[in-house]
Amino acid sequence: MQPRILQIQQGVLNKNDEIARGLRARFAAAQVTTVNVVSSPGSGKTMLLQKTIERLIARGYRVATLVGDLETDNDARRLAEAGAPVRQITTAGNCHLEAHMIEEYLGDWDLEALDFLFIENVGNLVCPSSYDLGEAFRVVILSVTEGEDKPLKYPPIFNSSDLAVITKIDLAAAVEFDSEAAHASILSVRPGMSIIEVSAKTGVGMDAWVDLLIKRHKSE
Amino acid sequence: MHELSIAYNLVEIAADAAHKAGAQQVASVHLRLGLLSGVVKDSLLFCYDIAAEGTVLAGSRLEIEELPVIVHCDECGADTTLETIQRLACGNCGALTMDIRQGKELSIDYLELETDDAAENTANSAGRTEQE
Known part of the structure; x- marks a missing residue:
């Protein structure tokens, strides 16, 4: 037996990336703005989306959501109450969504009839x-209860995101949240990222967040 | 832990390439892993054997080359290697930068195959015969 070198030079996630490119082209052709929302469990992702969807619908936009969860369709039911179509992707233990799952669950959804598609990823940083x-x-969510240094603990997810939303800002005083320190740690791992602070519960910051989504949609 | 899913993808690509190359056995798989790829080396090593089981890669070694993050600075023009991924700042002037030149890799570099000498020789001599 003789060793022999076989050059490969291929990305391990090429297959996922290829499907993702196909999806991106479909979304662009249908002029639907797709937002991938990532965060740790319990960051207020579902509540934020629920209130966001209500506001977008009130302003005349057509919205749908894909929700990834390990088990249960509780989040999907909560989001359905906001009045937009929802499909649940139960990943059966898988800790993240992959492009082929999006493709599969989109199924026959008419993308032309949508302005926004939110993908609520599995709670995992x-x-x-x-x-x-x-x-x-990609939007990464950080709640004030999680600690200002969370971005420093999970650099890749913050670095790969385009926008950060700090949630539960109504609790900031109670948990002695240091906004300046949180902004500094986000910008340290992801220089230049826009950061919005909101409370889905009280509505603080929600207009700025929804305005930003609409601006982004119009620019596409 | 998504490293198991990554390991299955890795094994699928490598096993396919090994089959196409006519390998009976693979000695090692060489992977380039950037520190900003979001994949943990030890977890991937742990998952590799499970994913390789029952394939041509069974019993092979996974060799991982970890690549530090290199950023380019717009302010001073320097390319520097980061000491930590907690701060994407130029090592020369300290300015923050998102111009990442290395560190997001997750790719198979090469395989080290073990091929049957006899088969190889036959193939070589057949090749020579054709040339003559």
């Missing part, structure tokens, strides 16, 4: 960072 889902942009 590690795994989703490696997987492109064909989104127009």
